[in-house]
Amino acid sequence: KDDHRGLKTVRALKNEIAEQIIRPLVTEIRAERRIVRSTAIRRLTGVEGGIALGIAAGDGKNDYRLAVRVQRRALETNAYLRQQIEEAARNKADITYIGTVFKGSALAAPAVLPWHQLRQRPLLIGASVGHYSITAGTLGGFAQHMASGKAVILSNNHVLANENKAKIGDAILQPAAYDGGRKSKDKVGELL
Structure with missing residues (x-):
């Protein structure tokens, strides 16, 4: 039973980050998209849908960490988002860019732009x-x-x-x- 304590902690952390960090940022981005305006590229936060939270293996047996998977490089390199997640996870988060995920594919396919x-x-x-x-x-x-x-x-x-x-x-x-x-x-x- 002690083996699952770390897993339960990471599951709780995953829910906390989803509700307190990810959901508000996605809501903010969606609200901003309703307004048509020009934005300098250097001012973009790059935060939008395309973030998945899960659980990854940690450094040892029965050690787990938060897995954050992002579909845009801007999300992976977003300093504010990274800081918020790492603080909440006490620097035990595995944040990885995965690109576009295609339904039914066993391997992630490269992003194909229109x-x-x-x-x-x-x-x-x-x-x-x-x-x-x-x-x-x-x-x-x-x-x-x-x-x-x-x-x-x-x-x-x-x-x-x-x-x-x-x-x-x-x-x-x-x-x-x-x-x-x-x-x-x-x-x-x-x-x-």
Whole structure:
């Protein structure tokens, strides 16, 4: 019976963290998603659904620890979330990124992004695009700049001009930063 004391403790901890840490964060994220606004990528908490709590083997026989499995790297590296969980678990938590889990698969398959989040060359309407410092938006169309005659892309102001906070010449990425775009390799244009 003494062998199960550690297991019972971890089960209680799992329930406590689910109710006091995970549930409030997921509720907060869902509430924020109802509001449409531009968010700088560096300000994202990265916390959203995609967290599973379980029990993992500890260091010795009959030793258990909290298993936290996350489907997004941003969750694994989120300092606030990690601190909250580790404090509650007294540094006995196994926090691991597992990626996308597919129904019926024995092994975790690599994450497969939808076409619009992938690099598209030539550019396609509907693809992920954005100013380098925002999350992501949608490429709405193509046009010709009247003054220069250059081909340009169209999207919303908050997507390409960061709600008028951007500067002329700032990099526009495809895919956008939230979808993995980087200034060094995914720049498709500059703000005019």
